[in-house]
Amino acid sequence: MPEDSYARGSTGVALLGDTIGANLDRTAARVGDHEALVECASGRRWTYSQLNADVDACALGLDALGVHMGDRVGIWSPNCAEWVFVQYGTAKLGAILVNINPAYRTHELAYVLRQAGISVLVAAPQFKTSDYRAMVAEVRGDCPDLRDVVFLGDPEWERLLATGRAADRGRLAERAGQLSADDAINIQYTSGTTGFPKGATLSHHNLLNNGFFVGEGCGYTEADRICIPVPYYHCFGMGMGNLGATTHGATMVIPAPGFDPAATLQAVQDERCTSLYGVPTMFIAELALPNFADYDLSSLRTGIMAGSPCPVEVMKRVVSEMGMTQVTICYGMTETSPVSTQTGADDDLDRRTSTVGRVHPHLEIKVADPDTGETVPRGETGEFRTRGYSVMRGYWNEPDKTADAIDADGWMRTGDLAVMDDAGYVNIVGRIKDMVIRGGENVYPREIEEFLYTHPDIADAQVIGVPDERYGEELMAWVQLRPGAPPLTAESLRQFCHGKLAHYKIPRYVKIVDAFPMTVTGKVRKVEMREVSVDELGLQDAAAIRNA
Incomplete structure (x- = not known):
């Protein structure tokens, strides 16, 4: 009988019991003369x-x-x-x-x-x-x-x-x-696809421990210098970045006020950063710089790619071309402070580039049937859920929405579709709401996106479902081409896919773009892409069809 898709994190390293302020005081008392913060735009520095x-x-x-x-x-x-x-x-x-x-x-x-x-x-x-x-x-x-x-x-x-x-x-x-340590200390508004955002309310204990264990996963010591081009407004910047650094006495490096690929690589070079953070689109932009090879990135050892699904081919380039041999993928959500799983430096290349790793310390994870909540066998697709110290206190002043997100047993429903393998590694295959149903076939856009990254002329790709009168939904690929690439048509892309993807997974429509509509945290706004596509393709009648 297959094992259930359930895993519990290690408890060998104890949870921190500090408040954020007390932890900073302790670090300053221990390494007071060590450089703590560098702001590259102004040249200011702090011990x-x-x-x-x-x-x-x-x-x-x-x-x-x-x-x-x-x-x-x-x-x-x-x-x-x-x-x-x-x-x-x-x-x-x-x-x-x-x-x-x-x-x-x-x-x-x-x-x-x-x-x-x-x-x-x-x-x-x-x-x-x-x-x-x-x-x-x-x-x-x-x-x-x-x-x-x-x-x-x-x-x-x-x-x-x-x-x-x-x-x-x-x-x-x-x-x-x-x-x-259990006091609420932070509210972060999640960028919902519909309606107003919800205020995920997090405690000292939530944020401090998650930052600490992310840093542990990267092997941080006070010798590390972390380049943080991701926004502070999000957990990635202020949690995984700042708190990951200060819990270990490492140095925070702010390359620029907002993301700039050239400024980021310049900061890595000038400040001899050992770690670089980014969402996939940031790494893609850095790798695409015409003078990318001119930057000295030899100081890089590790870093984190997270925030949205991490393309396998991009991860491989980050390892081979940026020298980030110990780069990790983190997976999570704002409501869980944010990280639930992380790849390890000792994982083999395949697992480090094609999975989001295993359960974080002191947490529980499972893959469950979205409707019943029952844990599915390993190898089967279900909703990723997590429980433990990292789960938010709730949505600020919205108890009903909190109850919808966290079940009676304390499991956070992420809305992400995942598969857990026999060794406990997790792969995120899409969002429950992103899943495309074409003629009765369930299609996960992530699978097709990963395949499109193997096309020699494609720098980035996002796949969505658009309404179709015959099949209910059809697939559409929005594609960013590499600099200097020849034009790409829907027919030539279909030819590339033919024989390699099942016919129902081959995109019918293709749109060439310079950029995707994004949230500030680097998440692609697929709802907006779908709206634009319906208008441009004249699919309003198909969109108006009601389904059970």
């Missing part, structure tokens, strides 16, 4: 002692503004050193940091400010084409809880830090004595 002092100043400055334990403090900014001050400073106060997506417009900003009840907002003045000052001014009257707005770089921000530096540090010791 752990200097960083901890600025974090304390930020905390005491916010305290002087009247921020109390449990108050929500918003941060709306691209990656910068001040983001780090606010992240750790609010943790030392016991305030709840609310991460606001830098790409939000006024409608989304107003929703988050109201839904979380944010009383103090720390914001950049602007980013790219967004004028944050004007946008805040536009919505402020509709956000009754918003008491103070402090823009980074303004006199008010400098005054906040100066006030904090002059304050009695005994205040922080007093606050520390009131905090618990």
Whole structure:
């Protein structure tokens, strides 16, 4: 009888019982003179002692503004050193940091400010084409809880830090004595495909331990220097990046405020980074730079690819061309702090490039029938579910949605389709909602995307289902070509697939694009792709057909 698709993580290394602030204090006491943070755009640098002092100043400055334990403090900014001050400073106060997506417009900003009840907002003045000052001014009257707005770089921000530096540090010791590792400390709004985003509420214990064990999976020590081009607003940046570093005394390197492939590789070269993070599209952009071979990446040892499905061919290039021989894939979701599985440095190349690894320490995972919740046998497809310290406290002020996501036994429903093999390695084969049903055949876009990556002219590919009057759905591939590649037609792509994929898995439609519609965290917005495709292909009648 086949073994169930269930696995439990190791418990050989104990969970941390600290708060985030106490853990930073311990690291600063241990490696105070070691470099903690580098901001490449400005050239600014901090040792752990200097960083901890600025974090304390930020905390005491916010305290002087009247921020109390449990108050929500918003941060709306691209990656910068001040983001780090606010992240750790609010943790030392016991305030709840609310991460606001830098790409939000006024409608989304107003929703988050109201839904979380944010009383103090720390914001950049602007980013790219967004004028944050004007946008805040536009919505402020509709956000009754918003008491103070402090823009980074303004006199008010400098005054906040100066006030904090002059304050009695005994205040922080007093606050520390009131905090618990189980306190809610962070709200992150998940980028839902429909409706308003939900605020995943995470504790010190959630975030600190997940960052620590991700770092353990990468083998971090204080000798490591981590290049973090992924956004701080998401768990990947502020959790796996910052907390992965500070729990090990490693160095955080911010290559640029927003992702820039050239700036990222320059930072790796100049700062001799040993680890590089990114979502797949970031690594694809870096590898596609015309002068990629000119960068000295010889310092790289490890890193993390995560955030969306990781193409096997891209992983192989990262290993062979970027020298990241110990690169790991992490899989998870915001609601689980975020990582549930990770590949290991000692895994063979096939498992390290074609799976998302095995269960993380102190967690449980299973692959379950989406309808019944029953664990399926290994080798069968089902919904990936996880349970343990990493599962969020819930969606902020939305108990019904929390109950929909976390079952009565504490299992988090991810919505991802997965297969677990006999050795416990997991492969993510798609989203339950992304699955395409063509003429009664279940088709998982991920499988087809992986195949399309083997085409010599294709740099990136995303497959979606579009409505079809005969089959219910048909397949469409959105494709990015490599620089200098010849034109690609639907017919030539079908010829490439012929004889290698089952006929029902071969895309009927092909669209050549320069980029995919993305969330700020690097997830492809397939719902938007489908909407665009329906309009461009004239499939409105097929889309209007109702099905049982």
